[in-house]
């Protein structure tokens with residue numbers, strides 16, 4: 502690609518990105534909503550608070566250290582790894598795949614100490630009581646085989662297009678990645694293991710009612726059985742259009758949470774569907790994938806195009822570095838959608854007490870720091886802090902009290 506072409510492409514991408522973000526940004530949360538001040542010591546038990554903060558501080562620093570090691574290791578691989586391409590007789594794409602898998606394998610090994618440290622810390626705090634070290638290693642090893650599959654597919658697409666289009670492979674590659682993302686988002690509900698229909702009739706009726714109030718067709722509610730591995734409570738919305746489902750972990754239904762709290766969870770997950778968050782996620786993904794692939798194509802320029810296997814280590818480093826750099830932006834978008842789901846759930850259940858109790862319980866059972874430091878929140882938090890979620894429930898209460906009653 503020539504310089505003028507790069508400049509034009511960059512301008513088109515910036516303009517398209519701004520337009521897309523402008524379309525995807527608005528939410529149902531009132532623009533003038535102010536979260537009231539709230540002292541966390543008045544909401545949470547001080548001993549509990551200290552325990553959660555102590556627990557999470559270690560995990561934050563451990564994750565940050567592992568991120569730095571990832572960048573150093575892949576940086577070194579990008580610098581030296583191209584030499585290995587000469588030794589291979591596997592053809593261009595085959596050699597590219599070997600280099601991709603080698604890079605992932607090296608990365609995988611360097612991450613073992615951080616994973617073990619995290620498990621050791623969780624076990625010390627009874628937050629992972631049923632997971633043994635060998636079991637963890639085995640699951641971690643399985644995750645590598647899945648990652649090998651993904652990287653081979655990604656390299657097949659990228660290097661395949663690069664054989665035809667050279668440095669312009671990203672123009673065809675990015676739309677294919679977005680298409681695969683849609684396919685994955687659509688089929689995901691069928692990939693959830695150990696799930697069954699929810700049987701609680703009262704909760705099922707509530708879920709139907711919530712969907713109707715949010716203006717959508719009823720969403721099937723499934724229970725995922727995870728209590729053999731963890732005590733942590735969780736739930737999520739998955740699928741799009743005809744595959745839409747809400748999944749509730751059975752740890753939410755073991756009696757520790759009141760029905761009001763589970764209803765709040767249901768209303769929140771249904772709101773992810775009624776506000777089309779999965780489709781919006783596709784939109785945001787596209788806004789990152791298109792410029793991301795363009796930047797990866799630029800990054801490999803000095804070593805050739807991705808037609809040649811020796812550029813794969815640089816491309817891998819560029820991909821991981823860009824992903825880490827984009828994480829804080831992704832998290833801002835994620836937290837924005839989560840806030841909208843909370844707000845819509847409050848409008849649906851009209852139950853700020855249930856919400857407040859739920860978030861307080863989450864803090865307790867997940868050992869979550871209700872107000873983590875700003876740097877950790879920016880890097881790692883996909884949801885608003887529990888303190889902010891409680892503050893939103895209070896903001897909703899204050900607004901509803903100010904509303905004229907019919």
Ligand SMILES: [Zn+2]
Nearest residue numbers: 769773839842
């Ligand atoms: Zn959510």
